[in-house]
Amino acid sequence: PYIRDFSTWYIRRSKDVLESHGEEVTACLVETLRLFATVTAPIQPFNTEKIWSLVKPDQGPESVHLTDYPSTEPITPKQQELLDRMELVRNLVSQIHSIRKERQIRVRQPLYADFAKFEIESDLVELLQKECNLLSKDLSKTEGECWEYSGELGYLKIDLVVDKDLSVLGYVRDFERAVQDFRKRQGFKPGQLVAMKWQIAHLEDEEIWQKVLQNINWRKLNVEVKWEEQGLDEQLSKFFEVKSLVKILVDI
Numbered sequence: 001p002y003i004r005d006f007s008t009w010y011i012r013r014s015k016d017v018l019e020s021h022g023e024e025v026t027a028c029l030v031e032t033l034r035l036f037a038t039v040t041a042p043i044q045p046f047n048t049e050k051i052w053s054l055v056k057p058d059q060g061p062e063s064v065h066l067t068d069y070p071s072t073e074p075i076t077p078k079q080q081e082l083l084d085r086m087e088l089v090r091n092l093v094s095q096i097h098s099i100r101k102e103r104q105i106r107v108r109q110p111l112y113a114d115f116a117k118f119e120i121e122s123d124l125v126e127l128l129q130k131e132c133n134l135l136s137k138d139l140s141k142t143e144g145e146c147w148e149y150s151g152e153l154g155y156l157k158i159d160l161v162v163d164k165d166l167s168v169l170g171y172v173r174d175f176e177r178a179v180q181d182f183r184k185r186q187g188f189k190p191g192q193l194v195a196m197k198w199q200i201a202h203l204e205d206e207e208i209w210q211k212v213l214q215n216i217n218w219r220k221l222n223v224e225v226k227w228e229e230q231g232l233d234e235q236l237s238k239f240f241e242v243k244s245l246v247k248i249l250v251d252i
Helices: 002-040 045-055 077-103 122-132 164-185 206-215
Strands: 111-114 134-136 146-151 154-159 194-203 223-227 238-242 246-251
Touching: 002 045, 002 122, 077 122, 077 146, 077 154, 111 122, 122 134, 164 206, 164 238
Parallel strands: 111 134, 194 223
Antiparallel strands: 111 154, 146 154, 194 246, 238 246
C-alpha cells in the first residue's frame, strides 16, 4: 500500500511544487524512501537493499541492514484527524476519477463543481480541485447530467456537461501536454528554450483553436515558435497533435 500511495498520490501531488521548491520536495521524498527501506528491511531484504542503494546518505552504511531501526513519536490526535480527513478526500478523488472514466471524460478536461456545502479546510478543497481538475461554480440551479456526493465531507455537486468554454480549457491542457511530450521525445531538457518552426497540417475547429492559442502558457512551454504557411513535408517532418483538434508539423 505504501509504494502505491507513494507513486500514485504523493509524487503526483508534489509535481505542482517541484518547480518552486524542488530541493525541499526532493529531500522529503528521499527521506521517506530511506525510512521505508529501514522499516521494511526485515521482511523484504532484497527490495529494500536496492532502494537503499539509490537513496543512502553519502556517509551512510553500505547496506540497509547495517542501519539502526528508526524510532518515532506517537501520532498526535491532531495528526490522526488530518490523516483521517485526507483519507476521506482521497476516497472522494477515486470516486470522481471513476465517474470520469465511466463517462469517458479525460482528467485534463476541467469540469464545474459546486463547493458551497462542502465542509473541509480550504487547502484540502484546493487539493481536490487540482487533483480532479474542477472549477468552482454555483450549480444550485443546474439540473441534468450531474454527479453528487453527500457524506462526512459535506455535499459536492459536479456538472458532467462540457460547454465550449470548458472545452477550450481542456484543449489548452492537451496542447501543453502534447508540446511537453514532444520536447521529451526530442531529448530537450526541462527549462531549455527551444526555437521551432510550426506548420498546421490539419485543423478541426478554427474558432476553438484561436481561443486555445490565446490561453496557452507559452512561457511554461519554453518554445520560440515561428509559424509557417507551407514548406514542411508531412511525410518527412516531426509532428505532434491534439486529438480532435490539430496536427502540427515541426522543424527544429
